[in-house]
Amino acid sequence: xxxxxxxxxxxxxDSGPGRATGRLRKGMYILPSLFTTANIxxxxxxxxxxxxxxxxxxxxxxxxxxxxxFAVLFDGLDGRIARMTKTSSDFGKELDSLADVVTFGVAPxxxxxxxxxxxxxxxxxxxxxxxxxxxxxxxASFLFLMAGASRLARFNITSNPQxxxxxxxxxxxxxxMPIPAGAGVIAAVVHFSAGDPIASLWSCITWMLITVAxxxxxVSTWRFYSFKDIDFRSRQPFRLIILFALFFAGIWFFSxxxxxxLALTYMVSGVVWRLQWIFRRRGSPPPPTYKEASQPS
Numbered sequence: 328x329x330x331x332x333x334x335x336x337x338x339x340x341d342s343g344p345g346r347a348t349g350r351l352r353k354g355m356y357i358l359p360s361l362f363t364t365a366n367i368x369x370x371x372x373x374x375x376x377x378x379x380x381x382x383x384x385x386x387x388x389x390x391x392x393x394x395x396x397f398a399v400l401f402d403g404l405d406g407r408i409a410r411m412t413k414t415s416s417d418f419g420k421e422l423d424s425l426a427d428v429v430t431f432g433v434a435p436x437x438x439x440x441x442x443x444x445x446x447x448x449x450x451x452x453x454x455x456x457x458x459x460x461x462x463x464x465x466x467a468s469f470l471f472l473m474a475g476a477s478r479l480a481r482f483n484i485t486s487n488p489q490x491x492x493x494x495x496x497x498x499x500x501x502x503x504m505p506i507p508a509g510a511g512v513i514a515a516v517v518h519f520s521a522g523d524p525i526a527s528l529w530s531c532i533t534w535m536l537i538t539v540a541x542x543x544x545x546v547s548t549w550r551f552y553s554f555k556d557i558d559f560r561s562r563q564p565f566r567l568i569i570l571f572a573l574f575f576a577g578i579w580f581f582s583x584x585x586x587x588x589l590a591l592t593y594m595v596s597g598v599v600w601r602l603q604w605i606f607r608r609r610g611s612p613p614p615p616t617y618k619e620a621s622q623p624s
Contacts, residue, residue, distance in 0.1 A: 338583055342584035358412065359419050362405035363426050369398035370430025375436055377437045382446040388584035389522030391438050394585065395514035398430045407411045424479050432475040439513050440468040443534040446524035467538045468544045471513070475506040481546075500550040508551070508593055509541045515590035519583045544597055 373394040380387035409415045432515065444464025449457050481503075514539065525531050544551075577585045 347520045359405040359409040359414060360422060362401045362408065363419065363423050366398045366401040366405065366430050367426045369401065370396045370426070370434045373380075373398070373430070373434040374437060377434070377441050379404065380441060380522070382477050384523055385442075385446075385522040387522070388442045388517055388524065391434070392514040392518040392522065394499070395430065395434055395438070395510050396518070397436075399511050399514075402427065402430070402507050420483075423482060427479055427506055428476055431506040432472045435510040435513040436468040436472040436475075437533075438517060439471060439538050440464050441535065442517050442522070443525045443531060444468075446526075447531060448526055456528075460528070464531070464535060464538075467535045467542075471538050471542040472511070474545045475509055477624070478503055478506050478509075478545040499553045499555045501553050503549065503622065504541070504544040504594065504597055505553075506545060506552050508590075510538070511547045511586075512541050512590045512594050515586045519587040541594065547597075549597045 373391040376391035376394065378386040382392070402423070405419075409419060444461050447460055454594050485502075516534075525534055
């Protein structure tokens with residue numbers, strides 16, 4: 328009988344607080360993946376909406392753009408939650424990269440083509456000109472998709488890359504515009520128009536240039552601010568609370584205008600920093616040390 332007591336005591340210890348804490352710790356690893364799953368779901372929904380849209384029923388385009396916007400939010404939350412809970416994993420990083428290709432690569436590329444090129448009317452009585460624009464739009468959309476996938480692949484294989492125009496020490500920057508921001512530009516423009524497709528030749532050409540420029544910025548080595556040095560655990564978060572409250576209130580009441588301005592401002596910011604560095608680099612000391620911002624896992 329005495330020989331059975333250590334085993335009973337061992338089983339009692341296994342069911343104690345330590346084991347419960349271990350189960351809770353394992354459960355925390357699922358939390359970031361849930362946001363990544365929501366990211367994929369939003370991208371899949373966006374693709375479905377694009378396939379159902381037409382020039383007569385263009386509200387589906389707007390729904391697709393809104394879904395991509397929510398996916399950007401989910402993508403930011405999964406990485407931040409993984410870092411805050413210290414539950415980053417190789418599985419989470421790989422799943423996040425695959426999710427980004429679908430949600431921020433395939434979905435916005437399809438949206439850019441269907442909204443900006445596929446629904447075009449006949450220009451100047453020439454169906455051939457319209458057909459050429461549709462073909463060029465398909466090429467531009469494919470370039471966007473390939474640039475986004477290349478941007479993700481470059482990040483996955485590169486350790487602490489150096490941007491061609493480094494920023495200040497202590498600041499975190501992305502090397503090239505991140506793919507969620509590129510998808511955000513596509514979605515913000517479509518959402519600004521309420522999904523109403525492009526119907527003029529010059530608007531089509533402008534849209535093609537925006538799509539190609541976004542693709543180039545994603546594969547460039549220009550720096551884009553990452554906002555990852557914002558400390559949400561500071562002792563005085565009151566200012567952040569006020570700013571976020573104003574931000575979400577602005578999105579609630581003026582989502583089309585506000586998101587359009589924010590997306591294009593972020594896109595142009597990388598170009599402005601690049602030009603500023605070009606004008607100042609002559610006769611300047613060597614650039615400061617650089618710290619690469621990590622992608623969401």
